[in-house]
Amino acid sequence: LFLRHLAGHGGTDLSRELSPQTATCRRLSYFFPTMATSQANVFTVVSKFYDEYVTTTPQRLKIIDAYLAYIMLTGIFQFGYCLLVGTFPFNSFLSGFISCVSSFVLAVCLRVQVNPQNRKDFLHISPERAFADFVFAHIILHLVVMNFIG
DSSP: HHHHHTTTTTSHHHHHHSSSHHHHHHHHHHHHHHHHHHHHHHHHHHHHHHHHHHHHHHHHHHHHHHHHHHHHHHHHHHHHHHHOOOOHHHHHHHHHHHHHHHHHHHHHHHHHHEEEEEGOOOOTTOHHHHHHHHHHHHHHHHHHHHHOOO
């Protein structure tokens, strides 16, 4: 009776006509009418963002973004491992996690300096100089991390 009411059909059984997923979506859209439209809006926004990113972002920034994603996933993996297994060698966990966070921050700084849209803010810093600063800061960072491990 409930499914017939939702579909607006007189005596037909909706469960035979629709798949279980479609029937569930209809039931949800009956109680939450804006849920289906908000999901469609989110999908539209995400797909537009992705299309714009692919077409307008320079290759250099895409490489830096891939590096940022890798570092973020490494930090999440280390934190999850810490939660599941424990932090027995606590210095090792802190060194690895601080290294991930610091590397992420340095890569974001590199991305900001290399981005062509920010050229007016960094007039005296060439992309090569920004990369050299990035490498130098990473060397110092990893020397500190190795020292902290003990």
